Amino acid sequence: MIEATLLTKVFHDKKRGEIRGADGVSFRVEPGRIYGLLGANGAGKTTTLRMLATLLKPTSGTAIVAGYDVVREPDKVRASVGFLAASTALYGRLTAREMITYFGRLNGLDEPSLRARVRLLADELDMYDFLDRRCEKLSTGMKQKTSIARTLVHDPQVMIFDEPTVGLDVMTARSIVRFVRECRARGKTVIYSTHVMSEAEKLCDVIGIIHEGALKAEGTVAQLKARTGETDLEECFVKLACPGEAN
Amino acid sequence: MNWRAVGTIYAKELRDLLRDRRTLVSTIVIPTFIMPALMLVVVKTASTIVSKARAEIPRIMVIGGDDSPGIRAELEKTGKFRLERASGDWKSLISNKRVRAAVEIPAGFERALGSGSAPAITLYDYQGELKSGLASEQLRTFFTGLRSRATDKLLAERGLPASIARPFEVTQKNVAPPEKVGGNLLGGFVPYFLIFLCLTGAMYPAMDLTAGEKERGTMETLLCCPASRTAIVLGKFLTVVTGSLASVAFSLISLVFSLLMIGSTIGAATKGMGPAGEMTPTIDPLGILGVLAMVLPIAVLFSAVVFAVCLFAKSAKEAQSYVTPLVFVIIIPCGIGLLPGIDLNLHLAFVPIANVSLVCKEMLSGVWHWGYIAVIFGSTALYAAAALALAVAMFKREGVIFRT
Ligand SMILES: Nc1ncnc2c1ncn2[C@@H]1O[C@H](COP(=O)(O)OP(=O)(O)OP(=O)(O)O)[C@@H](O)[C@H]1O
Ligand SMILES: [Mg+2]
Numbered sequence: 156m157i158e159a160t161l162l163t164k165v166f167h168d169k170k171r172g173e174i175r176g177a178d179g180v181s182f183r184v185e186p187g188r189i190y191g192l193l194g195a196n197g198a199g200k201t202t203t204l205r206m207l208a209t210l211l212k213p214t215s216g217t218a219i220v221a222g223y224d225v226v227r228e229p230d231k232v233r234a235s236v237g238f239l240a241a242s243t244a245l246y247g248r249l250t251a252r253e254m255i256t257y258f259g260r261l262n263g264l265d266e267p268s269l270r271a272r273v274r275l276l277a278d279e280l281d282m283y284d285f286l287d288r289r290c291e292k293l294s295t296g297m298k299q300k301t302s303i304a305r306t307l308v309h310d311p312q313v314m315i316f317d318e319p320t321v322g323l324d325v326m327t328a329r330s331i332v333r334f335v336r337e338c339r340a341r342g343k344t345v346i347y348s349t350h351v352m353s354e355a356e357k358l359c360d361v362i363g364i365i366h367e368g369a370l371k372a373e374g375t376v377a378q379l380k381a382r383t384g385e386t387d388l389e390e391c392f393v394k395l396a397c398p399g400e401a402n
Numbered sequence: 403m404n405w406r407a408v409g410t411i412y413a414k415e416l417r418d419l420l421r422d423r424r425t426l427v428s429t430i431v432i433p434t435f436i437m438p439a440l441m442l443v444v445v446k447t448a449s450t451i452v453s454k455a456r457a458e459i460p461r462i463m464v465i466g467g468d469d470s471p472g473i474r475a476e477l478e479k480t481g482k483f484r485l486e487r488a489s490g491d492w493k494s495l496i497s498n499k500r501v502r503a504a505v506e507i508p509a510g511f512e513r514a515l516g517s518g519s520a521p522a523i524t525l526y527d528y529q530g531e532l533k534s535g536l537a538s539e540q541l542r543t544f545f546t547g548l549r550s551r552a553t554d555k556l557l558a559e560r561g562l563p564a565s566i567a568r569p570f571e572v573t574q575k576n577v578a579p580p581e582k583v584g585g586n587l588l589g590g591f592v593p594y595f596l597i598f599l600c601l602t603g604a605m606y607p608a609m610d611l612t613a614g615e616k617e618r619g620t621m622e623t624l625l626c627c628p629a630s631r632t633a634i635v636l637g638k639f640l641t642v643v644t645g646s647l648a649s650v651a652f653s654l655i656s657l658v659f660s661l662l663m664i665g666s667t668i669g670a671a672t673k674g675m676g677p678a679g680e681m682t683p684t685i686d687p688l689g690i691l692g693v694l695a696m697v698l699p700i701a702v703l704f705s706a707v708v709f710a711v712c713l714f715a716k717s718a719k720e721a722q723s724y725v726t727p728l729v730f731v732i733i734i735p736c737g738i739g740l741l742p743g744i745d746l747n748l749h750l751a752f753v754p755i756a757n758v759s760l761v762c763k764e765m766l767s768g769v770w771h772w773g774y775i776a777v778i779f780g781s782t783a784l785y786a787a788a789a790l791a792l793a794v795a796m797f798k799r800e801g802v803i804f805r806t
Contacts, residue, residue, distance in 0.1 A: 167801075210625050211800055234628035243626065244619030248421040249414070260410045261627035305623070 161216035176202035178368035191359030200348035237306030240317035247291030262309035411637025433653035438660030460502035460537035467507030502537035593762030603649025613721035692765035699782035706789030
């Protein structure tokens with residue numbers, strides 16, 4: 156379960172001055188649901204998700220993630236969250252197995268359950284071919300699988316995905332999408348950011364449209380279409396995100 | 403504080419670094435070989451030059467003295483000089499090293515010698531030039547010998563004992579223990595290098611573990627784990643300290659080996675040369691232990707400073723450009739220990755780096771000022787703690803971690 160209340164993040168940039176990376180964002184995601192955060196470049200998706208993963212501290216507002224407050228108990232939040240982003244890389248000089256094991260240990264798993272967990276994940280994700288190869292030598296798809304195993308090693312209740320399919324080929328992207336669905340099927344709370352309309356449409360139970368840091372609209376794909384009277388999600392995104400520019 | 407997490411991070415970072423060739427070269431390979439290589443080159447050339455110079459029979463020029471053939475003959479008879487034909491431009495000949503030294507014998511010198519009223523002899527040499535100095539030294543020895551013999555003869559003619567002119571002899575003996583001599587010789591040099599290695603040993607690991615991780619995108623991955631930020635900093639920081647100390651340890655081990663080797667080289671070169679033989683640099687093992695103890699807080703201090711600086715950088719390249727000037731900032735106070743005549747005092751005891759450099763020099767030559775040692779260890783540890791606190795504080799700032 157995720158419950159964000161008026162999450163706000165203000166950055167201070169020398170050139171651009173004050174930037175509201177997220178501006179009063181509130182939403183709620185139930186377990187077994189995928190919430191899609193749909194926004195253009197610089198809309199504030201990464202900023203919002205980083206606050207949920209406690210990588211950034213909100214300037215104001217807060218969120219309850221898996222029952223813990225992101226401001227007051229960030230360590231506990233991190234222990235219940237799996238965060239996967241295009242920017243979360245692997246340690247090139249570690250093998251895939253070492254990478255997963257490392258994060259398992261950091262999450263406080265003991266050695267026997269860690270071994271069992273690695274075996275389980277390697278089975279599920281079909282990783283045995285490259286489990287003991289260094290991450291720098293892996294193909295993009297293998298890296299992606301390793302990253303997924305890394306986020307899942309502590310079996311978190313909440314999964315946060317920040318544009319996980321950016322730069323991947325169709326096959327690899329599809330396997331990610333399949334994996335996200337699987338997380339939902341297992342009753343995890345999932346939040347997924349993207350700027351690809353088709354992906355949001357296929358995958359998400361509820362979509363939040365974010366623009367310039369603020370949540371402009373929220374609802375199922377059908378609800379959003381009904382609200383704007385459009386049949387195409389892209390059209391309805393443009394209308395909802397920046398009503399002035401729509402024509 | 404979750405020490406298990408610190409241990410996990412430390413173990414992983416260490417393993418990761420050991421797989422990086424650049425780090426291995428800069429923290430282990432270079433420190434191991436630079437010391438013996440440098441010392442071997444310096445000491446070997448120095449001892450070859452000295453023994454060559456001593457072996458050479460210097461060319462000298464006798465100016466005047468045509469009416470003192472006995473003196474010329476005696477000079478030649480010693481076999482220590484090669485006499486050149488006199489010419490007018492002897493000054494430039496000495497400058498050009500064609501002739502090492504010249505001696506001017508005034509007219510009527512030999513005749514006047516017997517009566518005890520001979521005019522003064524003048525020696526010409528090129529001061530500061532080793533071989534010229536040695537030649538004029540030998541000329542001086544010859545003429546003072548001649549003078550003594552003349553004095554003795556004059557006294558004997560008058561039936562007086564020789565001791566009337568020389569009521570006592572003066573002899574010179576070295577009381578410094580061998581390690582003191584060795585300590586002075588190496589005392590400035592060794593701490594200088596160890597302090598420098600503390601820095602270079604910390605540099606690559608620090609860059610790799612901070613800016614390098616940011617650049618490669620693994621920092622964000624790491625920050626997703628439940629370990630506290632302080633635990634992450636400590637784990638990484640301990641790795642950097644390990645790199646720094648590993649550099650020192652490897653170079654110290656190879657130093658001991660090269661000292662043993664060089665000891666025999668110098669010993670052979672200066673054998674039978676009296677006091678010069680004591681130049682063989684033997685170092686008090688306790689002094690080495692003392693240096694190690696002082697280097698510990700320095701390693702922590704440098705690791706924390708370099709860590710904090712590198713943490714701020716966005717990329718390894720940027721980190722490198724911050725750290726390189728740091729090398730010069732550190733070399734200067736460190737080099738104070740190399741300057742002759744600068745001794746430790748209470749003010750200097752608080753100057754970071756310079757104080758350690760100076761106290762190490764003392765310890766290596768067997769001098770233990772426990773008061774200063776305590777002050778220096780304490781102040782360096784304090785500076786190190788402050789730098790570490792700064793690094794932790796910086797790590798907690800998202801502006802630093804997510805700097806764009
Ligand atoms: N560390 C930072 N310092 C200053 N400004 C920042 C920082 N991080 C993000 N911003 C700004 O905040 C705004 C939101 O950025 P954010 O990265 O959240 O967007 P996004 O929706 O993830 O975009 P993208 O699709 O490009 O990933 C942007 O204007 C960005 O420039
Ligand atoms: Mg983003």
